[in-house]
Structures are given as C-alpha cells and as structure tokens.
Amino acid sequence: MRRGNIIKLVTLVLLVAATVALSIKPLTNPDPAKGIPLGLDLRGGVHLVLQAEPNKNGTPITNDDMDKAKAIIAKRVNDLGVSEPIVQTDYVNKRMVIDLAGVSDPDKAVDILKTTAKLTFRDPQGNIVLQGDELSDAKAGLDPTNAGSFVVNLTFSHDGTIKFGDLTTKYLGQQIGIYLDDKLLKNPKVAVPILSGQAQIDNYTTLEAAAKDAVLMRSGSLPVSMSVAEKRQVGASLGIDSLHKSIKAGIYGLIFIFLFMFVCYRLPGVVADFSLIVYSLIVLWIFWMFRVVLTLPGIAGFILSIGMAVDFNIIIYERIKDEVRAGKSLRAGVESGFSRAFITVIDAHVTTFIAAMTLYYFGTGSIRGFALTLGVGIIASLFTAITFTRLVLRLVVGISPKLRQHGLALGGRHNGKRASSGL
Amino acid sequence: MEKGHPAAYDEVQKIHPLYFNIVKKRYWWFALSLLVIVPGIISLFMQGLNLGIDFKGGTMIEMTFKKPVTQTAITDTMKSVGLEGPVQLSNGNTALIRTTALDQAKQNELMTALQTKVGEYEKTTLKVDLVGPAMGQELTRNAFKALIIAIGLMIAYISFRFQFVFAISGIIALLHDVLVVVGLFSLFQWQIDSTFVAAVLTIFGYSINDTVVIFDRIRENEAKMKRRDSYEDMVNKSVWQTMHRSVNTVITVLIALFSIFILGGESTKVFSLAMLIGVFSGAYSSIFNASQILVEIKKHMKHTRGKGGKAVRT
Numbered sequence: 001m002r003r004g005n006i007i008k009l010v011t012l013v014l015l016v017a018a019t020v021a022l023s024i025k026p027l028t029n030p031d032p033a034k035g036i037p038l039g040l041d042l043r044g045g046v047h048l049v050l051q052a053e054p055n056k057n058g059t060p061i062t063n064d065d066m067d068k069a070k071a072i073i074a075k076r077v078n079d080l081g082v083s084e085p086i087v088q089t090d091y092v093n094k095r096m097v098i099d100l101a102g103v104s105d106p107d108k109a110v111d112i113l114k115t116t117a118k119l120t121f122r123d124p125q126g127n128i129v130l131q132g133d134e135l136s137d138a139k140a141g142l143d144p145t146n147a148g149s150f151v152v153n154l155t156f157s158h159d160g161t162i163k164f165g166d167l168t169t170k171y172l173g174q175q176i177g178i179y180l181d182d183k184l185l186k187n188p189k190v191a192v193p194i195l196s197g198q199a200q201i202d203n204y205t206t207l208e209a210a211a212k213d214a215v216l217m218r219s220g221s222l223p224v225s226m227s228v229a230e231k232r233q234v235g236a237s238l239g240i241d242s243l244h245k246s247i248k249a250g251i252y253g254l255i256f257i258f259l260f261m262f263v264c265y266r267l268p269g270v271v272a273d274f275s276l277i278v279y280s281l282i283v284l285w286i287f288w289m290f291r292v293v294l295t296l297p298g299i300a301g302f303i304l305s306i307g308m309a310v311d312f313n314i315i316i317y318e319r320i321k322d323e324v325r326a327g328k329s330l331r332a333g334v335e336s337g338f339s340r341a342f343i344t345v346i347d348a349h350v351t352t353f354i355a356a357m358t359l360y361y362f363g364t365g366s367i368r369g370f371a372l373t374l375g376v377g378i379i380a381s382l383f384t385a386i387t388f389t390r391l392v393l394r395l396v397v398g399i400s401p402k403l404r405q406h407g408l409a410l411g412g413r414h415n416g417k418r419a420s421s422g423l
Numbered sequence: 424m425e426k427g428h429p430a431a432y433d434e435v436q437k438i439h440p441l442y443f444n445i446v447k448k449r450y451w452w453f454a455l456s457l458l459v460i461v462p463g464i465i466s467l468f469m470q471g472l473n474l475g476i477d478f479k480g481g482t483m484i485e486m487t488f489k490k491p492v493t494q495t496a497i498t499d500t501m502k503s504v505g506l507e508g509p510v511q512l513s514n515g516n517t518a519l520i521r522t523t524a525l526d527q528a529k530q531n532e533l534m535t536a537l538q539t540k541v542g543e544y545e546k547t548t549l550k551v552d553l554v555g556p557a558m559g560q561e562l563t564r565n566a567f568k569a570l571i572i573a574i575g576l577m578i579a580y581i582s583f584r585f586q587f588v589f590a591i592s593g594i595i596a597l598l599h600d601v602l603v604v605v606g607l608f609s610l611f612q613w614q615i616d617s618t619f620v621a622a623v624l625t626i627f628g629y630s631i632n633d634t635v636v637i638f639d640r641i642r643e644n645e646a647k648m649k650r651r652d653s654y655e656d657m658v659n660k661s662v663w664q665t666m667h668r669s670v671n672t673v674i675t676v677l678i679a680l681f682s683i684f685i686l687g688g689e690s691t692k693v694f695s696l697a698m699l700i701g702v703f704s705g706a707y708s709s710i711f712n713a714s715q716i717l718v719e720i721k722k723h724m725k726h727t728r729g730k731g732g733k734a735v736r737t
Contacts, residue, residue: 041690044547051555106551107534110527228526231553238485238548245688253682257675264671297618300683300691301625304698307679308629312671315636318668325438344639347584348632354576355628359621362569364562367621374625 005398012392016278027284033084036287039295039369042243044236045101050114051229054092064089065223069095073113075219080109095229106233108212114226115181117216121167122177129167129176133219134160138217140210145204150204152214169193180213234332246299253303254280257310265317271392274314279309279384289398298369305377308352312385315348316341316393331397338390345382353378432656435663446659449715456599456712463606472609476521477617478563480556481508482530484520489543491515500540504532514572535553566620573627578633583636585642588720593634596713603704604697618694626701632671633709637665641714654721658714673706 040047052061052069070089073096086099103109119132135140136157143149156164167176168190178186180203186201204210257276261269283302287294320337324330343380356378359371436442438615476483491726497510497518506529507524525533530551581590601623608615648657668700680702684695 029659049558051453051557107527107531114527226554229555230558231547231551234552235545235547235549237545238550241548242688242690246683246691249682249686252686253679256678256682260671260675260678296688297621297694298685300618300694301621303679303683304625304676307674307676308512308632310675311632311668313670314481314671314675318665318671321667322664325434346635347639348635350580351577351631351635351674352628355573355624355631357574358569359624362565362572363621364565364617367617370618370621370625374628 002211005395006341009395009399009405011394014394015368016274016281019281020277023285024279025267026287036284037291037293037299038239038243038283039293040099040232040239041234041296042100042239042294044239046106046234047232048096048098048100048110048113048228049230050096050098050226052096052224053227055224061094061224066091067073068223069226072222073098076112076215079215079219080373082109094224096226110216110228112212112226115216116185116222116225117219118179118181118221119217120179121164122179123167123171124174124176126177130163131162131203133220134163134219135162135217136222138214140204140207140214142207146202149202150207150208151200151202152204152217154199154201154217156197156199158197161195164197164199165193165195168195180216185213186401204392229264242296246296246303249261250299250303250306254306257307261313265313267396268313268317268393271389271396272310272317274305274392275389276309277386278388280306282380282384283373283377285337286380287373292372292376293369294373294407295369297367298373301370301373302377303386305374305381307382308382309377309384310414311348312341312345312381313389315344316385316389319344334393334397338393342386345385349382351376432660435660439663439666439733442663444659445662445711446655446715446718449711449718452711452715456603456708460599460602460606463602463610466609470609470612472605473612473614474522475614475616476552476554476559478559478615480524480559482522482555483524483550483552484518484533485548485550486518486520486537487546487548488518489545490539492518492541493513494518496541497537501533501534503540504529504536506533524553559571561622562617566624568625570627573624577627577631581631583639585638588642588717588724589638589642592713592717592720593631593638595716596634596708597627597630599712600626600701600704600709604701607700608697613693613696615694615697618691619697622694622697622701625698626705629676629702629707630708633669633705634713636661636668637709637714638717640665642715647651655718658718662710662714667709669706673702676702 026034026300031136050073052066054061066089070087074085074087077087077098077100080100080103082100082103084101086097088097089095098113100106117132118139119135120128123129134157135154137153137155139153141151141153143151172190172193172421175187175189177184178188186203192203201213204213256277258273261272263269265272283305292298299383316337319341320330323333323340324335328336353375356371356375360368360375363371435694490510492515493511494512497512497520498507501507501510501520505681506522506525509520513519517659525588530553574597577597578590578594581593604626607613608619641658644657644661644664645654648654675720677699680695680699683691684699687695
C-alpha cells in the first residue's frame with residue numbers, strides 16, 4: 001500500500017514534469033496558426049471599428065449593404081497582404097470590426113479600408129454617367145508614354161465597355177471627369193471614341209499611389225460610407241515588449257505564490273503548488289484548443305486566476321485542519337474536509353462565474369478577452385481540485401498517515417498540538 | 424452530523440492568538456468604512472471621475488522619440504496644427520499625447536509635424552488609440568447594464584442557496600468595495616480606461632466569493648445552533664473559523680496583483696491598481712462588514728417580529 005502509493009506519486013510527478021516539458025513548444029509556437037493566438041496588443045497591428053454612416057437620403061442601411069461592404073473590405077484587406085485578417089460584421093450596430101496583425105503601415109491600411117471609393121465618370125455638366133461597378137479590373141503600371149510617371153489601367157466589363165463607348169462617342173471633343181469619391185482624378189478631353197473597354201488614368205507620381213487607387217477601384221465601392229469609430233494601433237515591438245512584461249509578471253507572481261504556500265502549509269503547500277502547475281497547463285491548453293485569443297487584459301486575468309485558484313486549496317486545507325482538530329484521523333479528515341469544502345467552493349465560485357459571464361456578455365474587445373480567461377480559469381480550477389489535488393493528497397496521506405509527527409503537519413504549530421491532544 | 428465541526432466557541436478563540444469579538448465591535452468597522460467611502464462619494468459628486476478616451480472619445484498617441492524631447496516642443500507642435508491636449512513625458516523621450524478624436528488625415532498631419540519639428544520617432548513602438556464618442560457612451564452604458572444584471576443574478580443565487588438576508592448583506596458589502604475603488608479613483612483623479620470597468624466587475628465577482636465562504640460557515644453553524652446560543656456569537660465564531668482562509672487567500676491574490684502592477688507594464692496599471700484596492704477592500708468587507716450587516720439585519724427582524732429580548736450568551 002505504502003510502496004504502491006510512493007510509486008504512484010512519483011509517476012504522477014514525472015508525468016506532470018513530462019507534460020510541462022512537452023507543452024512548452026506547441027503552446028509558445030510563434031506561428032499564430034499553431035501556438036496560442038495572440039491579440040493585436042501583443043503582436044502589433046491595427047484593430048478597427050468602422051461605423052456605417054446613415055445614408056444622406058435617409059434610406060436605412062440593410063444587412064445586405066453590410067454584407068456587400070464586408071466582401072469589399074475583405075477584398076481590400078487581402079490586397080494589403082495581411083496574414084489572417086479578421087473582418088466581422090455587427091449588424092445590430094451597423095459596424096465592421098477589422099483586425100489586421102503586423103501591417104507595416106497601419107495609417108495607409110486604415111486609409112484604404114474606410115474609403116468609399118466610388119469611381120464615377122461624369123459628363124461636362126457634372127452628372128454621373130458611369131460608375132466603377134462596371135469595371136472588371138484596375139491595375140497600376142508604368143506610363144509607357146511618359147517615363148517616371150505611373151498609371152492605373154482600367155478594364156471595363158462587357159456592359160461597361162458599351163456604356164463607355166457610348167459616353168466617349170456622345171462627348172467627343174468635350175471634357176469628361178473621372179472622380180474617386182469626390183476627388184477629381186482626371187479631366188481628359190475625349191479625342192476619339194473608346195470602344196475597346198480600356199482606359200487609363202495617368203499622372204501618378206509614385207507607383208504606390210497608383211497601386212492604392214487601383215486596389216480601391218478594383219474592389220469596388222462601398223455601398224455605405226464608413227467612419228472610424230474606434231482604432232487601436234500597436235507597434236510590433238511594443239506588443240512584444242508587453243508580452244514579455246506580462247510573462248515576467250506571471251512568472252514572478254507564480255514563484256511568490258509557490259513560496260507563500262510552502263511556508264504556510266509545508267508539504268500540502270507543495271501539493272497545492274503542484275496543482276497550480278497542472279491548473280496553468282489545463283488553462284493554456286484550453287486556450288490553445290479553442291483558439292482563445294490571448295490579449296494583455298487576458299493575461300492579467302489569467303495571472304489573477306492563479307491567485308484565485310489557490311483559494312480552493314486553502315479552503316480545503318483549512319477545512320481539513322478543522323476536521324482533524326475535531327478529533328478525526330488525517331485520512332478521514334482529508335475525505336470529509338474535501339467533500340465539505342467542495343460545497344463552499346461551488347457556492348463561492350458560481351458567484352464569480354456569474355460576474356465573468358455578465359462581463360463577457362456585455363463587454364467589448366479586450367474586456368471580453370479578460371472575462372473569458374477568468375471564466376475558463378474558474379472552471380479549470382474546479383476541475384483541477386476535484387481530480388488532481390484530491391488524488392495527490394490521498395496518495396500523500398496514504399504514504400504517511402502520521403505526517404503530523406514528522407513535523408509536516410497540515411497547518412502550523414497550534415494545530416499539531418491541539419490535534420494530538422484530541423486523539 | 425459527521426460533516427460538522429463541533430469546535431466549541433472557546434476552542435475557536437484559543438486557535439487565534441489575535442482573537443477579539445469581531446462582531447461586537449461592528450459599529451467601529453462600519454465607521455471605518457464610512458470614513459473611506461464618504462469622502463469618495465463627495466468627490467464623485469464634486470469632481471467626478473477622470474475619464475480617459477475610452478469613455479469620452481478622443482485620440483491617444485504613445486510615441487518614443489529617438490532623442491530626448493521637451494514637453495513644450497510637443498505642445499507647440501500640436502498648436503501649430505490647431506490641436507491641444509495634455510502631454511505626458513516619461514524617460515525623457517516617451518510621450519503620451521491626448522487630444523480630441525482625430526481623423527486619419529489630421530492624425531497624419533500631426534505625426535508629420537511632430538516628426539519634422541520635434542524629432543524622429545520609433546515607428547515600431549508607436550501606439551495610437553482612437554475612440555469615437557459614441558463608443559465611449561456605449562461602454563459606460565454596457566458597464567452599468569452588466570453591473571445591474573450581475574447584482575440581480577447574485578442576489579438570486581445567494582437567496583436560493585442561503586437566504587435573502589445573506590444576499591442583501593453580501594451585496595451591501597459588495598457595493599462597499601465598488602464605492603471604495605470608484606471613490607478613491609475619483610479622490611485622486613486617477614484616469615480610468617475600459618480595463619477599469621473590467622476591474623470593477625471582477626471585484627464584484629471576487630468580493631462576493633470571499634464573503635460567500637464566510638456565509639457558508641455561518642449557514643453551517645446556524646443549523647447546529649442550540650436554543651440558548653446567541654446569533655451574534657455564532658457569527659463571530661464563524662468569522663474566526665474562516666479567518667485563516669480569508670487572510671491566506673487575499674495574500675495569494677494580492678501577490679498575483681502586485682506582480683502585474685509592478686512588472687506588467689503601463690497598459691495594465693489602471694486595471695491592477697483598481698484590483699489591488701478592490702481585493703483589499705473586498706477582504707476587509709468580507710471579514711468586518713458582511714457578516715456584521717447580517718447580524719444587524721437579523722437583529723432588526725427579530726425586534727419587528729416582537730420577540731424582543733436580546734439573547735446574550737452567558
């Protein structure tokens with residue numbers, strides 16, 4: 001019995017050690033697709049909330065408009081070459097939430113995304129006669145006739161080709177305006193009717209400027225105009241810095257909690273520390289499995305939950321002390337202490353869980369990440385205590401039912417004295 | 424029966440070297456709490472909270488210049504593009520600029536002006552937050568909604584598991600903690616952001632958790648009360664029986680929070696500070712207020728029922 005317990009305990013310790021060793025790599029994999037995904041505040045990027053502005057003529061914004069806008073914005077995001085962009089639609093508030101990680105020039109990205117980009121061709125009187133929807137492609141390139149200058153080459157769709165042909169025939173010799181939103185791009189005089197469906201906007205001084213407009217024209221115009229309701233932009237190295245800082249905070253917090261538990265409870269304190277490691281592993285693996293995006297407040301929530309997870313052990317140990325003090329053997333004390341403490345812990349944790357859930361439900365952005373880690377933490381700590389802590393405590397008690405006499409009593413001096421007199 | 428812990432009252436006293444009647448002195452604890460809360464509430468009415476851009480809307484730029492800069496250089500540059508707002512400098516070259524909500528064009532204008540007039544800055548450590556005014560209002564509204572719903576759910580749960588009086592006492596202790604945190608933040612005019620809301624709501628969850636553990640012991644001891652036992656003494660005993668736990672748990676949580684506060688960097692400072700105050704106050708109100716309020720309410724209920732006569736333990 002005793003030897004068997006020692007073997008079990010040693011196996012368990014080795015098992016946990018091995019799991020920790022094997023977990024480090026997959027969990028900290030910097031590839032966001034493989035490791036725990038990190039939020040923009042930790043790896044740098046832009047979080048954007050675009051608000052669809054009510055139409056000037058008073059027609060309501062439909063969900064269909066939002067879907068169209070989403071498709072167009074997604075197209076533009078892809079053109080920016082961002083990895084794993086997130087574009088979400090909030091139909092209720094008519095908003096678009098866009099997360100772009102690691103963009104090199106966030107300001108430009110914001111510029112491109114929120115532009116309505118309505119390409120229009122207007123007659124000499126300023127009336128819109130043709131729209132950008134009729135385009136099939138727009139590409140930036142070198143100006144073949146003017147070295148050092150750049151152009152956007154437009155290709156019209158079938159319908160667009162016909163309309164553009166009619167337009168250039170009708171206004172032959174006159175000036176037509178090409179506008180992007182309300183910005184006049186070009187005001188060319190029609191020399192010959194253009195029937196090929198090809199047109200060119202020239203006079204860009206840089207290829208970048210031409211490419212930007214090409215992206216906008218190619219993706220089409222947004223059905224609604226968008227304004228920036230919220231923007232959170234974090235530089236890449238600032239994010240890494242925050243990540244390192246919070247990991248450091250977590251490690252120091254953990255070390256001091258370990259020390260405190262050891263000083264307070266000795267051997268059972270070590271059991272608690274051990275449970276904390278298992279707890280942390282479970283939480284991190286849950287994050288990994290469910291692709292929970294780890295944010296700065298999320299990490300803070302996690303560190304806080306470590307402090308709270310120990311509570312379970314403390315409640316149990318204090319309870320066991322009470323039971324032993326009341327004259328029970330240590331083994332019986334562990335069993336009854338456990339089952340009694342469980343009721344306490346459930347009641348206490350349900351209330352915290354209620355807070356976490358309401359926070360998650362009503363929170364936005366970073367607050368949500370925090371609530372999620374807190375909620376996961378509560379469930380994981382319950383799980384760890386019921387399974388792991390209980391098992392280890394039983395094994396430890398099984399090995400040495402007279403722990404107290406070895407000076408490793410659960411709890412301090414008073415306890416030992418009182419309990420032995422009680423026996 | 425076996426589940427119980429028949430520890431007699433005097434035995435509980437002996438375990439704790441610092442023992443004193445914590446319930447009898449309750450008016451002192453209430454007074455101490457009011458001493459902290461009342462100035463906070465007055466300040467809240469007089470000057471309110473120092474709201475950050477998360478609530479008011481605005482732009483906040485955190486930038487590190489390659490060379491040390493002066494505050495006036497930045498303020499002057501802002502004026503030159505028609506902007507104003509507080510500028511905070513730290514480490515000589517890191518600036519925190521707050522101003523009204525800027526659109527992209529205006530922001531670009533400001534950044535270019537800063538670059539040419541103040542100096543080159545590190546692009547990779549730039550942090551820009553822009554919050555429209557509508558978003559800020561939404562945050563506040565949602566926070567209040569969350570608070571009220573959380574209170575409702577907690578009252579329901581505690582009434583179901585304990586009694587309604589327990590729920591009311593617990594919630595009063597809870598509001599105490601929130602008022603302490605909000606009051607101190609108002610008193611010292613520390614600026615709050617959206618993480619403050621998260622902190623207040625977590626304090627909500629944490630503080631009640633702390634209280635419930637003591638209530639759990641009261642519930643257990645109450646069931647075993649003999650006729651001549653006084654409620655006050657039973658509660659006092661329960662508070663002391665859970666004292667080790669109350670103290671040890673708050674220490675571990677405070678350790679975790681201190682490490683976030685000291686090492687976690689600027690972005691989590693507001694959060695961890697609010698949590699530190701809240702957790703400390705939560706532990707205090709759990710030990711010194713919640714159960715005492717319960718005793719007080721029970722006493723009044725007894726009086727109104729006409730039974731009268733305080734049962735004093737002899």
